[in-house]
Amino acid sequence: MPKELLKPIRAMEVVFSSIHATIYQPPDLWEKWIDGQVQLSVQLEIASINGEPHFFIRTPKGFRDGVESSLYAQYPEIELKEVDDYTKYVPQDLPNKDWDMFGADYKLVMPDYYPIKTYLQFETEKEALEKKRIDPVAGLMEAMAKIKEGEQLWIQFSIAPVGEIDEIKFLNRVTTKGSLGVWRKKGAALRDELARRDEDEKPKSMLGRAVDIIVFDQVEEVKKEKSIIPPEMKLTPGEREVLGAIEMKMSKPVFECAARFIYLGRRDVWFKPNWRLAMAYSSQYTTNNLNAMVPLGRTLTKIKKYFLLRPLNATPIRERRMYLRCRKLFRNYINRLSPFFPEHGGTFKLNTEELASLYHFPSWEISPVPGVQRLDSRKGPPPELPTEE
Secondary structure: OEOOOOOOOHHHHHHHHHHHHHHOOOOOHHHHHOOOOOOOOEEEEEEEEOOEEEEEEEOOHHHHHHHHHHHHHHOOOOOOOOOOOHHHHOOOOOOOOOEEEEEEEEEEOOOOOOOOOOHHHHOHHHOOOHHHOOOHHHHHHHHHHOOOOOEEEEEEEEEEEEOHHHOOEEOOEEOOOOOHHHHHHHHHHHHHHHOOOOOOOOOOOHHHHHHHHHOOOOOOOOOOOOOOOOHHHHOOHHHHHHHHHHHHHHOOOEEEEEEEEEEEEEOOOOOHHHHHHHHHHHHOOOOOOOOOEEEOOOOOOOOOOOOOOHHHHOHHHHHHHHHHHHHHHHHHHHHOOOOOOOOOOOOEEEEHHHHHHHOOOOOOOOOOOOOOOOEOOOOOOOOOOOOOO
16 A cells, blocks of 8 residues: 555445445356356455555455455555465464464344444544544554464454345246345334334235125225324434434445454464453444444353353363364354355445455554554556557
């Protein structure tokens, strides 16, 4: 990244919108059930290796040109280079006698129709001077710079685009419940419920009215009195804010996301409370009336003691359960798998605005961390490019 990065955070939102269109290739019925084709994903990762923060994007080879062009279009000063997978340079049998780890997958506290706190609420775009802007990723860079030699902190977001074509129908029934159309319909129903809108009652058929008269002896239907004041006028300012946030989230391109973090290191330098650095990063996007990212209890590498289940509280059993959780979390991270693989679940939907808030490039003026590699000047074009004579 260059030292002077004047692009606002909303530029990264444009990047994710472009990536959404680039990698969105949903399979049809034949490709899904016969060929076994699935929608591929892209991983956004931030890793502190021995106190040096790095930004990584892992993408299938077929999408590399599209992802690179999306980044260069908004950040022409950056340099992208292909590197080896950093997860290969730690012992693959973690945890062991020399290395220890702690981590978890993230989940949303509320349904994923409620957005997390985004960059628009940090007033990033309103500050005239760049050094006075508020950037949530800058706090993560400062925390990652405190990681010592022999320690590493990894944060990963696996994103897969969701679109209307995912809604495969058979015999007039939707067979893909995770499609964007089904998700938006449920979101609209939640919005109407929060707005206190009464559903319009469908008129009964002639047969239904005849049954009411003959069987139930009901001739007249009692009609509900409608209030003169519309329900929207009865909402409090906070309720209007929640409704506006839900509609905003559903109006932008959406990704199916899985998020996790791992803190690992050699046992002689590993300091377990440092996993709180990842929690401090996610807590910046918390709002009490909307949503928040917290650790998923089923994948958190911490075993609770149960008073009633005394056999499970035995130290050897708890240590074994802890070891198995660590192994599964580490395997899912390095293989970029979903939290409950091979089962479904553990994922949630984020739109481009939320992803841009979680993953973007901070400027040197905002985050002057010594460990972050910066470019002093922009390199010229490659010499092999053709020129006019």
